[in-house]
Amino acid sequence: MQQIAHDVVILGTGLAGLRAAVEICIQTKGIGRYRLSVESAVMRSHSVCAEGGTAAMMRPEEGDGFELHAWTR
Numbered sequence: 001m002q003q004i005a006h007d008v009v010i011l012g013t014g015l016a017g018l019r020a021a022v023e024i025c026i027q028t029k030g031i032g033r034y035r036l037s038v039e040s041a042v043m044r045s046h047s048v049c050a051e052g053g054t055a056a057m058m059r060p061e062e063g064d065g066f067e068l069h070a071w072t073r
Contacts, residue, residue, distance in 0.1 A: 007032035014047035 008024055010017045013036050021036055057064050 005033065006035045009035045009037060011037055013038045016047075 007028075010020055010024075017036060017038075021034060024032075024034065057066055057069065
């Protein structure tokens with residue numbers, strides 16, 4: 001049986017898993033062996049299937065804020 005070693009294993013490829021992978025690569029400057037693993041098809045993650053959508057505050061310096069992403073009546 002072949003054994004494969006990884007420094008980090010991330011289970012799940014939704015937004016949280018992918019964001020974790022990005023941050024790990026930033027923090028380690030891409031040095032290391034990583035694996036993302038998912039049980040279902042990648043396009044069936046909860047993030048992709050979210051009926052209400054997902055939102056993130058990306059550029060607060062340009063006026064983006066939590067208020068712009070909140071649904072109010």
